[in-house]
Amino acid sequence: MKVAVFGLGYVGAVTAACLAQRGHTLIGVDVNPQKCEMIASGRSPIVEEGLDDLLLQGVQSGRLRTTTDVLDAVREADLSIVSVGTPSQPNGALDLSYVYRVCQEIGEALAQTRRPHVVVLRSTALPGTTETCLGILRGAAQGTEVHVAFNPEFLREGSSIRDFDAPAYTIVGSDDPVAEAALRELYADVPAPLLVVAPRVAEMVKYTANAFHALKITFANEIGLLAKAMGVDGREVMGLIVQDTKLNVSPAYLRPGFAYGGSCLPKDVSALLHLARREEVPVPLLSALPQSNRAQIERVVDQVLATGARRVTVLGLAFKAGTDDLRESPAVELVERLIGKGCEVRILDRAVQTAKLLGANKEYIERRLPHVSRLLTDDPEALIHDAQAIVVTQNLPEFTRMLETVQPGVPVFDVASLKAPPAHLHLHGVAW
Ligand SMILES: NC(=O)c1ccc[n+]([C@@H]2O[C@H](COP(=O)([O-])OP(=O)(O)OC[C@H]3O[C@@H](n4cnc5c(N)ncnc54)[C@H](O)[C@@H]3O)[C@@H](O)[C@H]2O)c1
Known part of the structure; x- marks a missing residue:
């Protein structure tokens, strides 16, 4: 393929050299004439093992040249890769001005060439950038056909040629079949799965x-x-x-879902944090775990309350499916918070119900959670038909089946991330 690479820094120089080695024809474009001259003479503008050799081979084979002229590159290429810098602004925000400028320039060149073109964004950019770039390109191209895709780069400096040749996978972010087909062709001999996503x-x-x-x-x-x-x-x-x-x-x-809980994770994280305080070892990352976990429960409570529902069903009370262990279960915390806010809660958890009947966990449940234990029921009328909101905390086939009978308008919070939820419901994932 004939490919232009915009931005000949760490990513662009390696991309151009590796694609030329694979037999494609490359035109490297940079605003910095020195970088262009160095590459054109087969020398790497960056320190990277093996890159000098690859660039020299590319130049000598006639498959790699450089230019500072956007129109010159776009006129020859069928596909442009954008790998210009996306630095941080002083306030930490992402600076996309170089990416937008290149898109504007490519679009203006396309307005002159009038040939269909594929633009592949390889610079790291936040969700939504590709859509914005498509708007800029289309606006500037004045009717010339242009297709876009986002193709993240995962190479690491120092081993970038090896990483380019043997990636874990190639990700193509596109809903445009023309752009997808072009990238499939470009990476045809890269020995890695190519995954197409939005x-x-x-x-x-x-x-x-x-x-x-x-x-x-x-x-x-x-x-x-x-x-x-x-x-x-x-x-x-x-x-x-x-x-x-x-x-x-x-x-x-x-997998994004609900908070952690149970008899081990909260207790053991707590013991580690106590140890850190005692030994005066600062561990800000570990210290944030309980705080973030509590916030996840709060978020579910807030979102359920925001629906205005007062009769709430909770499917799953133990901290995970297949156990009757209620210690530190985030679902218990959730139920207690909802009751505290005036909700009428109904709960289904057969493992907990059975344990209560058999007397195994009876004492714990009745002594520690009498208010919660009274809310356990397996009456479908109370659980499903009367419910104004439903929270599913465990990934059980029975819960999925029960949801089949829920009316479409009832908000269902699926913090268990069900494998095959009923299609007629609009599920709220909270963290997805
Ligand atoms: N460096 C890495 O290891 C790495 C890995 C994966 C992804 N990325 C991402 O790839 C992107 C590029 O990173 P980099 O480290 O190669 O950056 P870099 O700063 O080394 O190179 C960027 C190049 O773009 C050129 N440029 C700027 N404006 C231009 C324009 N209008 N036209 C043509 N060229 C222009 C600059 O002169 C420079 O040579 C960034 O978004 C980065 O986050 C980097």
């Missing part, structure tokens, strides 16, 4: 990945500090943590 999802994925990486580093450091205070080497601890690929380094616990 532009906003692709934009959000890039930020989520970077926030997750920052979270991992900070988490490991705070655990290391706490471990050290106890005479333990945190590297050994984290070395063991990552070997559990069932619960630790895995999809477990990474």
Whole structure:
């Protein structure tokens, strides 16, 4: 393919070199003439292992050239990749002015070439940017056909050529079949799955990945500090943590939904935070966990109350399905808050009901939660037909079946993130 790359920095220079190596024809564009000259003479403008060689090969093969002239590039290319900088403003906000300027310039060039063109945004940009860019491009292109996609870049400086050649996946954010087809062709020989999603999802994925990486580093450091205070080497601890690929380094616990609870997580986080205070080890990330968790329960309470509902059904009372353990269950907290706000609450939780009948958890339930225990019922009339709002806290097939009979107008808060919810309901996810 004939591809123009706008912005020959860390991302653009590597992208141009790697695509040229794969046999595409590349025109690199930058406002900085020195960068253009360096690349045109086969030298890398950045320090990056292997990049000098690749650029030189690209130039010598005649598949890579540079220009500062936008029209020159757009006239030759069928597809433009935008990889200009998106720095922070002094207040922390994202500065998209370079991206918008390039889109305006490409659009103006397209108004002259009158040839269909695909624009791929590769700069990291917040959800909604691709839509804005499409508006800018269409406005400037004056009727020339233009297609856009967002294609986040996941390479890491220092290993960027290896990362480009072997990514975990290629994400294409587009609802435009022409742009999708062009990217499938561009990456045809990249040995990784190509996943097509909505532009906003692709934009959000890039930020989520970077926030997750920052979270991992900070988490490991705070655990290391706490471990050290106890005479333990945190590297050994984290070395063991990552070997559990069932619960630790895995999809477990990474689905947006409800607060954590139960007999372990709140208690053990609390013990760690107490230890940190005692040892005078600052752990701001870990300290934020209970606060963020409480806020998630509050958010559900507020959103249920905001519907104006006073008769509320809660499906699932224990902290997760398949247990009768009510200790520190966020659903209990939710019910107590709703009762406190004057709601009439009905609860279905068969595990808790059975435990109560068998006497196993009877004493705990009746002594600690008499007000909540009285609200347990399996009467569908009270649970479904009288309900003005429903909160589902557990992912159980029975709850999904019960929801089939709910009237479409009744607000249903699905904090369990049900696998196959009834299609006729508009579910409120709170965190999704
Ligand atoms: N650096 C990384 O490792 C990395 C990884 C993934 C994503 N990203 C994202 O990719 C984008 C680019 O990052 P970078 O590190 O390559 O930036 P960079 O600052 O190294 O390069 C940006 C280049 O764009 C050029 N430029 C600015 N305005 C231009 C215009 N109007 N026309 C042509 N060129 C123009 C600049 O001269 C510069 O050479 C950013 O959004 C960044 O967040 C970076």
